[in-house]
Amino acid sequence: MEIQWSLVLFTAISGAGAWLFAFIGLNEFLGRARNDKGLMVGCVLAAVLLAVGGVASVTHLSHVDHVLWVLQHPAPGIFVEALLIGIDAVLAVVFFLLVKREVSAGARKAVAVLAIAMGPIFTCSCGSSYMMASQLAWNTITLPLGYLGTAIPAGAAIWMLVGYYFKESDEAHKVAGVELAVAGAASLVLGAAYGFASGAAFNDQTVLFWIAVVAVGSVVPGVCGILVARSPKLAFSAGVTAMIGGFVGSVSYRVLMWTASVALMALFGEAI
Template sequence: MEIQWSLVLFTAIAGTGSWLLGCACIDEFKGMAKKTTSLAAIIAIVLLIAGGIVSATHLSHVDRIFGVLAHPAPGIFLEALLLGIDALIGLILVLLWKRDASAGARKAFAALGVIMAPVFSFSCGFSYMMSSQLAWNNIGLPLGYLGTAAAAGCALWALLCAYRGEAEEALVFAGWETVLGGALAVVFALVFGMVSGVSAGAQAPLFWGAVVLVGGVAPLACGVAITRKPASALAFAGLALACGCVGAIAFRCLMWLGSDALMALFGVTL
């Protein structure tokens, strides 16, 4: 099946932004990276909006996106709704931080931001689950979307913390968040690969090389390196981000390519 690049980039970019915002929101409770939270939230909002714009280019007539959004239904409407909510949470938090609002208000919206990271990234993959596409019709697909977005988003947070010169304590914690993102990418990619069958056959090199090793194991290893050598966090976080982005894009490409391979086993041409 032909790769739909608009949809690939939409979920990769917006998913990364959602997890970046989630990491910034976690720091509202930890209080270790005060110099980075607002910047991270602003970048997250930009990524979410950019992802939404890229998604609209999938339509042959972009103006028809308003017609789609006017009819509540699963799929595009749900993704757009969650994206808008996530971006709004980020904007409100930036304003609350700027005005030094009450801790209760900040933590309430920060909790929502943390929840939205897995919810939004999972929903982007969940909307593709359908019985007519055997390779997509398993829970590993949305979980893979979640995990690969987490790897890229957490790595971007660590990179921003290092760039802003946060204290060693904050960098070490960001390193552990990067480890978590990498671990989620590895585990959930393996779930999808084993259940869908793309871990073997023609797509196996892309799966094991770009998705599992580059997109998951590498960010995980870089996160461990950050926890042990926070002075080198900028370099390790940059590498983790690059690898996480490769893995996120490769996983989404694999979704389209893997569908062809699996359906061919049943003599079906797509």
């Protein structure tokens, strides 16, 4: 099946933004992030990534009439995804204002909890909208779970770089390293689950799966996280490496979904 690059970039970029905001919320809730400027810049970056991803999604519709139709009909998956992007972006703006105005810690933690929840909700929703019985490689719960998992490392790596830029403590860098290591492990497990369930791990997509999704997109960020957890001074180099690897893995997973797709009618000799 032809790769829909607009949708690939949409879910990869906006997914990174959603998880960046989720890690901001997590560190706020745990009290690990000490630099408010870092929190605010992180919110801005998260909102920008969400917006850029949303723009990429709109380009797939190709015409303003299609956009208006989607907005008027709440059933399609793209409407739900747009709604979730809007909610997450609004939450990022709200959290930015709470930090800037030094509002009570209780209010900040309440929004932080919502930020944490929106990471998996949005990224899993992006994948679940593709599940359909007519596409054998998509008709599995591991598809949205892979969307969720492979979006995490890029968000975690960007958060690590924000902490480095704003000179967070070594302890905060170590925590960010642990988070990145867990992100890599989650990407590995959930991405691999789809590879095995869809058969992509052993067919024509083997190289894309094992090299791009597993090795570059999951193992590399995980190792970078472990290195920073042990040596905080590596936060910048490891963060950049993990961010690049995370985006490569995220995009590759979404490309894999399209290239691994086998329509049900193809079993009867029909070209889809």
